[in-house]
Amino acid sequence: MELVKGVRKTETLELEELLTGEMNGKRVKVSGAVHTVRDMGNVAFVILRKRGGILQCVCEKGVLVQIKGRGTAGLKDVKEEAAAEVAGIVTPSEKAPHGIEIRLEEIRILSEPAAPAPLPVSKWKMNTSLEAKLNYRPISLRNVRERAKFRLQEGLVRGFREFLYGEGFTEIHTPKIGAKSAEGGANLFRLEYFHHPAVLQQSPQFYKQMMVGVFERVFETAPVFRAEKHNTKRHLNEYTSLDFEMGYISGFEDLMAMETGYLQYTMKLLEKEYGRERKTLGIELPRTDEIPAVRFDEIKRLVSETYGRKIRSPYDLEPEEEVLISRYAKEKWDADFVFVTHYPSKKRPFYAMDDPEDPTYTLSFDLLFRGMEVTTGGQRIHDYHELLAKMEKRGMTAEGMEQYLSAFKYGMPPHGGLGIGLERLTMKLVGEDNIRETTLFPRDMSRLEP
């Protein structure tokens, strides 16, 4: 029997620890992937790729190279993408990335690749097609710029949770396999569940609403599944949805205020904790101090007048209109985000609360970010009889929704919520134009692997 006492400090150091200045002149050990090897004859550079960034190592004279399972070797035997542990002296160097380099004494190769990488991983920009990047996903993501996008994505999710914990929300985990889904319809993946027909959830809508009766404020960050036959730059068939739902609201404005608070919190988090990745990608953070909110019908009219574009479908926003609305918001209000409120009732699900002043519209909104919808939200019906009436009006049956409806039957506060598409938010933050660029392993109509 041995006792495990918790995390011990590793012998090898991370980039952050090397950059404090305290290690200058000292002998250290560092592990990492061999990013590149450049042998200039009398001097050679081995660039290591660490999780924190790249690290320049210099071999000036005879450096001991040992390869696991093969014994002592030469620098020419050190392959790119090998896993290495090196030892040497930390030396300030103005020309090196981050201002330091390691003067190597020893290189131990822990694991060797079986073949050279099929993509130029170590290049600053790979200049590789999206198709090739996706076909070699575990390799293309090793590129420093490629992976930086997903560090920022982490920040967006992390900020969501941290902010909402602070606002009294409880995190929930709801099932993805179910008998029925919130929006219903044709866009459901279907499967057999122990001889019963089942679907994959399009959204945690029903569950988060039921949980408002339990915790008042809840959130979930989880995958959702949509069998939409879209093959566009902005659709995925599986994506990560950041959802929250909150009770005791005085109106849907409370929801927009909460989302604005989230964005403010998160941009500060990206500013503070993800600086290296922002710099790597050259990203300017969007303005979030105040976000304009404008009615659906009004902004349609404004955009139509300003840019001379005819309104073709008065009850819908076309992608091109979303672009123009964002352009308008940027030009008139210097805004990167814009809330579009009061969507037409016929375009919203049955649980959306209609505007009592004009039931053609709902107490709901979308959030547009640099030309694209990244959030849909709104107040929900909380009265049991009102909910039943709306379902009947739409010709819906209560079958399979008994439990959802029971939450209302036995009392529910006024409430509402929203869902944010994580990959879209990332895409617009980092300035990509295809959602697959900001999805680790995208699922679309033709892509089920890796």
Place this chain on the structure above:
Amino acid sequence: MELVKGVRKTETLELEELLTGEMNGKRVKVSGAVHTVRDMGNVAFVILRKRGGILQCVCEKGVLVQIKGRGTAGLKDVKEEAAAEVAGIVTPSEKAPHGIEIRLEEIRILSEPAAPAPLPVSKWKMNTSLEAKLNYRPISLRNVRERAKFRLQEGLVRGFREFLYGEGFTEIHTPKIGAKSAEGGANLFRLEYFHHPAVLQQSPQFYKQMMVGVFERVFETAPVFRAEKHNTKRHLNEYTSLDFEMGYISGFEDLMAMETGYLQYTMKLLEKEYGRERKTLGIELPRTDEIPAVRFDEIKRLVSETYGRKIRSPYDLEPEEEVLISRYAKEKWDADFVFVTHYPSKKRPFYAMDDPEDPTYTLSFDLLFRGMEVTTGGQRIHDYHELLAKMEKRGMTAEGMEQYLSAFKYGMPPHGGLGIGLERLTMKLVGEDNIRETTLFPRDMSRLEP
């Protein structure tokens, strides 16, 4: 156009704000569900259920009651489970929960239930069967003790992420629909994905390993799906898995150390931030300062000798043996957790690294907690040729695994990881004996709703 500037302070106060002492004697507004109404004639108590706990409100004389849509009413019209907003004076009271009560001036009912709740939600212990609790899930969860379990569950996930962020891990989101899954076999849910056969992932195993080549250390907290035909107290067909995978390890001991660190961090978090829920459930936190680790063959022998139980299957742990191992660990070492190491190779998946000193066993482990396995982990094979050889030995084909294998072909560091079953960890923490008790909406062979 209006400008949304972020979260505004609500007019109503939360329990935490009422308990600082600063509000004593002041008039406040509070919203919440009507938990119970007890009319004693000259005085009546309205107990509100807030997200933070219950709050006693006292009506001593004529209190103004207003019901939305119905106008002025009497106290007898206030129904349990209605959503209310009350106003009154904060008054210290030794007999009240948390030491304060609100002397009511006004009750506004925001929303009324359509029928009385089918379960005694407001009772301290509902004394209701698990079956009934699951059949009325959105209602039974409103019980203060029922919901407290899921607050602690939040703490377990939150601690996992916070601790791992601090240890240099990156959070990832990997697809749940795929062409192939890590363990393969019969336990897969199958579906049609745009005319292609697809499965739901049993674990993020392949993805997190691929991502070790990108970020060195990664984690994911997400649902996994297992079509196992088990109908036991410890199995679910969909559950939340807390997974991590880390590169540049010196052995599988690093993984156990990291998990111990997680448990230490998280028990402190539960201590500090979830005190009310711990008290509500009367929970004693487990010891995590040191966790014994003992070999599989050794502990089997020890348990067999100590408790006089014959070893029936030398290469497997039966549930009863898990209970005895935990009993042994408690009795001999005063340990709530125990690592069992070096599981037999034939019981582990192909990617597990065999022990070079005896390839009958692997460099892997399970973590047992109060009689039940809550974690499986271990070092993985990182060498491409070794991985191919092991697959061949098991008669496996590489079909559908090309991308997974490519990560190894193009270089992977020594690495390993683990997966923790969130619902099981919660179950053992709160002392439940059925995993459905610690799952919001369980999925088992007969339960697909709600």
